Amino acid sequence: MSEDGVVYIAVKGSIHANDCSVFGLGSEEIKALTKKYPGSGNVVNGVAMKTNVLELINSLSQLGYKVVTSTGEAEIIWTLQRDI
Template sequence: MDVPASLLMSSGMHAYVAVKASLHASDSSVFGLSEVETNALAKRFNNYRHDIVNGVLIKGHPINVVNALGELGYRVVGTTGEAEVVWTMQRDI
C-alpha cells in the first residue's frame, strides 16, 4: 500500500515552540524559544519581556506574536483551547 506524499513526515529536524494566550488579552506566553529568538521577539514588542517558568511573557496580542514568529521561520502546526488558546509552531533547523 502506497502512502500519499502529503502524509509523509519530512526527514529534517524541527524546532517547536508554544504560544499561550487569550484572544482577548494584550500579552502572550511563549515557550521553547532560544535566547536569540527571545531577544528578537522582544525587540518587536518594545523590548518588553518578563521571564516566566519555562518561557517568557511578551506584551503583545497573540495574533501579532504568532505573526512575528512566522517572520522568524515558524509556522502553526496545531492549536487547542477555547477561552485560552495554545498555538504549537514549528520551524526547520
C-alpha cells in the same frame, strides 16, 4: 524541543488579551522579540510578551515558524514548528 530537523515551540494566550507567553524559543529569538515588544519578561519555562497573541504568531512566522496545531477555548495553546 527538536526532532528530525524540526524545532517546536508553544504560544499560550487569548485573542482578547494584550499579552501572551511563548515557550521553547532560543536565546537569539527571545532577544529579537523582547526588543520588538518592550516590557516583556520571564515566566516559568518561557517568556511573557506584551502583545496580542496573533501579532506574536505573525512575528514568529517571519522567523520561519508555522502553526501546526492549537487547542483550548478562552485561553489557547498554539504549537508552532520551524525546520532547522
